[in-house]
Amino acid sequence: MEISSLGYIGINSARIDEWSSYATKLLGMQQIDSGASTRAFRMDDRKQRLVVTGAENDGLGFMGWEVPNAMALGALASRLENAGVAVEVAPQALADERFVTQLIRFRDPENNLIEVFYGPQITTDPFLPGRTMSGFKTGAMGMGHAVLNSANVDALIPFYTELLGFKVSDYIRTPFPIYFFHCNARHHSFAMAGIGSQGFHHFMVEYNLLDDMGQGYDIAATEAGRLAFTLGRHTNDYMQSFYTHSPSNFFVESGFGGLVIDPDTWQPHEMFDGPSLWGHDRLYMAPDDDRRKNLFNQRLDLAQRGVQAPNCPWLHEVKESMK
């Protein structure tokens, strides 16, 4: 299928000055000039990766998924239209605003706005991170991952797999379903959590170096209430990360060391060990919240059983495939 990576994300928020400070000083993005009522940020050699629109309805504005060329964009648009999805070819002015050659727009079954584009504009101006660090892991794996809350994952899954071509990486069934999807070598570029209501849970950016991520952790700790999940490590992609409250009503995950897969041979599977090998304590939940206590007990059980990430994920996958 056509989609190759998460190219950009747009956030609806009128808290643009808070976003400026958060995206540069904590996340380390570079703010670029984009007018008085919006904000835009770079993460690499792309002219733009994150946009904050200035719109009042806080949350996800749009996800921008990349395809390699015009032919791929046309093929995807045709498949969507044949399935009865209303597809808009965006005017040139919008493509210019997104710094891409062309894009189409449509909505998923829960009304999330999706853009698909080809031809991102690259700049030779060096990336200047908003705090001193080496930079973000992007390239062919895209800007990171995006995770939606969903009212009904059963309605969303066929849309994202059969129409958009995402492949399932793995999934959790209880206490509520979470599905992880890949479209390149990043373990997941997209996920959905069936919590019974629709919304945006978080997006993730991955750093080149452990210290890039870890120093962000200390910077987050300078602000009361900023940290949402403590430092931890995920069970499926082995990402070492922490989560902060963004200025809008969702989280941002700052990660390092995520699993790189071979998308051609990866086999989807169910997971039974919860979301995290250790850490990721949800500070935003009350200490006596049963969900927080259950997650903690689940992690203690993993510690007792010695369940850990393999030292060499690549070798681990080779061994698994030979079983």
Ligand SMILES: [Fe+2]
């Ligand atoms: Fe994540």
